[in-house]
Amino acid sequence: MxxxxxxxxxxxxxxxxxxxxTFRVRRGEIFGLLGPNGAGKTTIRMPVTLPPPTxxxxxxxxxxxxxAAQEVRRRVGYAMQQVSPMGTTCSPAGRRPRSRRPSTTSPSRATA
Incomplete structure:
Protein backbone atom coordinates (compact mmCIF):
# COMPACT_ATOMS: atom_id res chain seq x y z
CA MET A 1 0.00 0.00 0.00
CA THR A 22 -10.03 4.22 7.06
CA PHE A 23 -8.87 3.93 3.44
CA ARG A 24 -6.09 2.49 1.30
CA VAL A 25 -4.41 3.66 -1.88
CA ARG A 26 -2.50 1.03 -3.83
CA ARG A 27 0.51 1.57 -6.06
CA GLY A 28 -0.63 2.86 -9.47
CA GLU A 29 -3.94 4.30 -8.25
CA ILE A 30 -4.72 7.99 -8.60
CA PHE A 31 -6.24 9.44 -5.46
CA GLY A 32 -7.75 12.85 -4.78
CA LEU A 33 -10.15 14.50 -2.37
CA LEU A 34 -12.93 16.50 -3.98
CA GLY A 35 -15.81 18.31 -2.35
CA PRO A 36 -17.31 21.67 -1.52
CA ASN A 37 -15.69 24.18 0.82
CA GLY A 38 -16.19 23.15 4.43
CA ALA A 39 -16.47 19.44 3.64
CA GLY A 40 -13.28 18.54 5.55
CA LYS A 41 -10.75 18.07 2.74
CA THR A 42 -8.17 20.28 4.43
CA THR A 43 -8.61 18.57 7.78
CA ILE A 44 -7.93 15.14 6.30
CA ARG A 45 -4.48 16.18 5.13
CA MET A 46 -3.33 14.11 8.09
CA PRO A 47 -1.68 11.53 5.81
CA VAL A 48 0.66 14.34 4.69
CA THR A 49 1.37 15.10 8.38
CA LEU A 50 -0.66 18.32 8.71
CA PRO A 51 -2.43 18.47 11.12
CA PRO A 52 -1.40 15.55 13.29
CA PRO A 53 -4.20 13.06 13.94
CA THR A 54 -5.93 13.02 17.30
CA ALA A 68 8.60 9.98 10.17
CA ALA A 69 6.96 13.22 9.04
CA GLN A 70 9.98 14.40 7.00
CA GLU A 71 10.16 11.12 5.06
CA VAL A 72 6.44 11.29 4.35
CA ARG A 73 6.61 14.90 3.12
CA ARG A 74 9.45 14.04 0.75
CA ARG A 75 7.20 11.49 -0.97
CA VAL A 76 3.87 13.32 -1.21
CA GLY A 77 2.60 15.88 -3.72
CA TYR A 78 -0.02 18.23 -2.36
CA ALA A 79 -1.93 20.73 -4.53
CA MET A 80 -3.54 23.56 -2.60
CA GLN A 81 -6.80 25.14 -3.66
CA GLN A 82 -5.27 28.62 -3.51
CA VAL A 83 -1.67 29.40 -4.26
CA SER A 84 0.40 32.58 -4.11
CA PRO A 85 -1.12 35.74 -5.58
CA MET A 86 -1.19 35.81 -9.36
CA GLY A 87 1.92 37.29 -10.88
CA THR A 88 4.34 36.45 -8.06
CA THR A 89 6.51 33.54 -7.10
CA CYS A 90 7.82 32.38 -3.76
CA SER A 91 11.25 33.63 -2.84
CA PRO A 92 13.74 33.13 0.00
CA ALA A 93 13.09 35.15 3.16
CA GLY A 94 14.12 38.77 2.87
CA ARG A 95 13.81 38.91 -0.92
CA ARG A 96 11.00 40.52 -2.80
CA PRO A 97 8.98 38.18 -5.05
CA ARG A 98 9.62 38.82 -8.74
CA SER A 99 6.83 39.40 -11.20
CA ARG A 100 5.82 36.58 -13.53
CA ARG A 101 3.63 38.75 -15.71
CA PRO A 102 4.33 38.50 -19.45
CA SER A 103 6.62 41.12 -20.84
CA THR A 104 4.86 44.06 -22.55
CA THR A 105 7.63 44.31 -25.11
CA SER A 106 7.24 42.06 -28.09
CA PRO A 107 10.19 40.55 -29.92
CA SER A 108 11.17 42.37 -33.08
CA ARG A 109 9.82 40.82 -36.24
CA ALA A 110 11.71 40.60 -39.45
CA THR A 111 9.77 41.75 -42.47
CA ALA A 112 10.19 40.05 -45.79
Missing amino acids: IIETGRLSRAFGERTVVDPL SGAARVCGFEVTR
Missing part, protein backbone atom coordinates in the same frame (compact mmCIF):
# COMPACT_ATOMS: atom_id res chain seq x y z
CA ILE A 2 1.13 3.52 -0.77
CA ILE A 3 -1.27 5.18 1.72
CA GLU A 4 -3.03 3.40 4.56
CA THR A 5 -5.13 4.92 7.29
CA GLY A 6 -6.71 3.13 10.20
CA ARG A 7 -9.45 4.80 12.21
CA LEU A 8 -7.84 8.19 11.69
CA SER A 9 -9.63 11.01 13.48
CA ARG A 10 -9.13 14.65 14.34
CA ALA A 11 -10.72 16.75 17.06
CA PHE A 12 -10.35 20.37 18.05
CA GLY A 13 -11.14 20.45 21.74
CA GLU A 14 -14.51 18.77 22.23
CA ARG A 15 -15.43 19.03 18.54
CA THR A 16 -14.67 15.99 16.37
CA VAL A 17 -14.14 17.16 12.80
CA VAL A 18 -13.04 13.87 11.24
CA ASP A 19 -14.73 10.69 12.42
CA PRO A 20 -12.68 7.53 12.22
CA LEU A 21 -11.52 7.33 8.61
CA SER A 55 -6.15 9.24 17.12
CA GLY A 56 -5.68 6.40 14.70
CA ALA A 57 -2.76 5.70 12.41
CA ALA A 58 -1.59 6.59 8.91
CA ARG A 59 1.29 5.29 6.83
CA VAL A 60 2.67 6.66 3.57
CA CYS A 61 5.11 4.49 1.62
CA GLY A 62 5.58 2.44 4.77
CA PHE A 63 6.42 5.45 6.98
CA GLU A 64 4.30 6.25 10.03
CA VAL A 65 3.13 9.87 9.62
CA THR A 66 3.54 10.76 13.29
CA ARG A 67 7.05 9.28 13.58
